Amino acid sequence: MSKVVVLGTAQDGGVPHAGCKEACCESAWKDMLLHRYPSSIAAVCEESKKFWIFDATPDIKHQLNILNKYKSNLSGIFLTHAHIGHFAGLTSLGLEIMNLKGISVYVMPIMEKFLKKSPFIKSLINEGVIKVRSISDKQKISVGPFLVEPFNVPHRNELSETVGYKVSASMGSIVYLPDIDAWQGWEKKLFSLVEENNYLFIDGTYFKKNEIKKRNIKEIPHPSIYESMKLLSCLDSNGKNKIYFTHFNHTNSVIHSDPSSGRLVAEKGFNLLKEKKVFKI
Ligand SMILES: [Zn+2]
Ligand SMILES: [Zn+2]
């Protein structure tokens, strides 16, 4: 059975967030059970005992532990972009920690250049820990029972391009799109992705943009869940039910004790992605 397992649902810094002394992280600092890992998913094939992960986060050890029950091995990593929460997990693969060999790391061309500039990544390549595999927009890559297709996404691309991924298997497909600046100009593509896929895990970084008080939100643009629900309100209930928001910032009220925003998402017919949730595809 081919499945996708959710490994993380937070923004790059996870929850609680480094340096946060505000109320948003107070309970998570006290209670490990309220921790959330940065956005990542795994495509798992139990028959071949292999899995592939999408993004390699700083919390990769906990996320790989979620997969231990499938008794399978890491076979490859698909990276979305060069922001720290999406690739820093590569630091766990080498001699100092996991001592892996021959792990395929699938990357777009600018991301490949970015990685290869790092002496650390070069040493992972030279020691045979990872094999960097160059991919391109809309290329279909076959791994085990899965077909993986990257597609370009507008995001503040100062270090690399950004992609989302479509992951298909015999029973269906999911879309993994944790980071995008805005849906404006991209609405058509979003609606066709809803049409063509069974589940979409999309950028839900903020609930409302006014939750960001200490930073200039123009420097860290993402659509808010509130805006996205408005844009997608014309979908029928089946379409809305395909949508799962993810990549939650530590300020996002859907992950905090005030249940009203989470309730609103459910009332409008949409979903919030949860760690360890399994989707059969
Ligand atoms: Zn991110
Ligand atoms: Zn916080």
Ligand SMILES: [Zn+2]
């Ligand atoms: Zn990003």
